[in-house]
Amino acid sequence: MKIFDCDRHVMEPLFIWEKYLDNKIYQQYPVHFKHHTHDNVDLPPTYYIGSEPILKHWHKAIQLETALRPQNSSARKLAMSGLGQLQSMDQDGVDKAFIFPTFTGYIVNHESLPAEVSCAYAQAYNRWILDYCMIDKSRLIPAAIVSRHDPKSLSQQVQLIAQQGFKLITIRPEPIHGYHLGDAAYFDFWQTCQQHNINIAFHGGTHLHGQTIGSDRFESRFSLHACSHALEAQVAFLSLLEGNVFELYPNIKFMFLEAGAAWVPYWLWRLDNICYPEFPALVKDKLPKKPSDYFKNNCYVSFESGEPCLEEVVKWIGRDKLLFGSDFPHPDHQDFSIEELTLGQSLSTPDIKRALQQNPLACVGGSFA
Structure with a gap:
């Protein structure tokens, strides 16, 4: 069985920025490595943009643990090119995949960057990823990235993205530069996405220089990682509700990736039964x-290999809104097998197969050969 992987990543080679970025921007804000050692151990290189580290709370203890753990260098190398990505997909039994950035999101959403630099990096990535996926556009389906530093520029960014042929945009769930997803400053963005039939994939991550939940109170990788995905996904959905986005722009499809799916029943139950009926006059207009109902109508969610409670997820949102994402080649997710996915889940085999094949096609159309 060939599957549709809804969360597969590139590893951006350093050379792409010099090639695809405006030279003036690159000279002022180059992306580069710094190499360090600790007790005679070579630590992983630290990414910088200009003088700013790209990752927040990426301290020596995490770097040392990263250096000492088994490396997936072969997978990361494959993810650097479209040809390598296809080879990895063939090895994993993946027919099609949504393709997402790894480090670009940390650059574009970095709170210290000027808006024009953030936007320039987003557009440079979009040009590169189109070339990356050119080897087989039917199998490699790229997500574009936008800069949210200046909300007034978002509509124009989306128009360019639509002209380039993208059908999917990836954004982080956090507030960026003080604007959360439901803010009225984003209404033109949502309107332009709906106008051009472009859908949204929320994909969080640990160590952003930004307002990720938990980053103001924790420094350990354990706690930061615990907060940065599932908690941000819950609040992102709430932000869209609060901003009336689902009601105003009902044709946009939203995917919540790499946060698991088991949070969905609890969160929807609480919102429906505790928060929604408390003061009905205060929510009836929005x-x-x-x-x-909005989640069932507008949203998709990806599950993790071996995740519990998926039957309850299906009860709340339906069997057609469940997706699978491998997170290849990132080390916080283990290798998966099709047999493990179809036999080792807390859900019926037909529903798992639907999530692995038919459901993603609702976002992009097409069929399996």
Whole structure:
């Protein structure tokens, strides 16, 4: 069985920025490595943009642990090119995949960058990823990235992205430069996405220089990683509800990736049964329907290999809204097998197969050969 992987990543080679970025921007804000050692151990290189480290709370203890753990260098190398990505997909039994950045999101959303630099990096990445996926556009489906530093520029960015042929944009779930997803400053963005039939994939990550939940109170990788995905996904959905985005732009499809799916039943139950009925007069104008109805109508969510409670997820949102993402080649997710996915889940085999094949096609169209 060939599957559709909804969360597969590139590893951006350093040379792409000099090639695809405006030279003036590159000279002022180059992306580069710094190499360090600790107790005679070579630490992983530290990424910088200009004088700013790209990752937040990336301290010596995490670097040392990263250096000492088994490396997936072969997978990371494959992810640097479209040809290598296809080879990895063939090895994993993957027919098609949504393709996402790894480090670009940390650059574009870095709170210290000027808006024009953030936007320039986003557009440089988009040009590169189109070339990356050119080897087989039917199998490699890239997500574009936008800069949210200046909300006034978002509509124009989306128009360019649509002209380039993208059908999917990836954004982080956090507030960026003080604007959360439901802020009125983003209404033109959502309107332009809907106009051009472009859908949204939320993909968080640990160590952003930004307002990720937990980054103001924790420094350990354990706690930062615990907060940065599932908690941000919950609040992102709430932000869209609060901003009336689902009601105003009902044709946009939203995917919540790498946060698991088991949070969905709890969160929708709480929003429907505790928060929504408390003061109905205060929510009736923004939310004529229950929160769970908006999720069922507009949203998709990816599950993790071996994740519990998926039957309850299906009860709340339906069997057609469940996706699978491998997170290849990132080390916080283990290798998967098709047999493990179809037999080792807390969900029926037909529903798992639907999530692995048919459901992603609702976002992009097409069929399996």
